[in-house]
Amino acid sequence: DIQMTQSPASLSASLGETVSIECLASEGISNDLAWYQQKSGKSPQLLIYAASRLQDGVPSRFSGSGSGTRYSLKISGMQPEDEADYFCQQSYKYPRTFGGGTKLELK
């Protein structure tokens, strides 16, 4: 199985601060990576697919990048509504696997 290692497990950011979350795959996944946001008590919502493509309706302060085994999600200007858990996920091989998650809090 492809292991997805996400870091950090948690972080705290101030309003307007730029934050980055990293995801490391145990093997190359050809940019077949998505990022999801899960607010407390809610279902996950798609933010980014194909490593860097922004899902319709997602604010442009979210961006994704990376290649090979290393990928990242960037939030350019933390907003109160961005407080949530974030997960990366690969669709390169079965079984589909998720990163362990990053809890992002507003400082």
Added chain:
Amino acid sequence: EVQLVESGGGLVQPGRSLKLSCVASGFTFSNYGMNWIRQAPGKGLEWVAYISSGSSYIYYAETVKGRFTISRDNAKNTLYLQMTSLRSEDTALYYCASLRTYYYSSYIYRYFDYWGQGVMVTVSS
């Protein structure tokens, strides 16, 4: 508006069975692959199973293979998950999620674009 509504969860004893349903609306259900994904309390996400649009392709996580069966009824816009020989470690919130594809440069990218609200399954004596 796309909606995925799960049902069928509850409290069940270890070793017993349960069948989950997910009713889809707002899109052409028969055109899309579907998935079950679960989340144990306070934990991360675990993909459980996938079924293609016409049920030709089915995949399972090793943790549920041989115990869970995914199926669909396109006439009823409904996805199912039959769970047998349930264990305490199957306790989780179960989400159904639709699979979308994006074609670029001879590659097909896949991702879960819509998720239901989830249905809780608790396995305990």
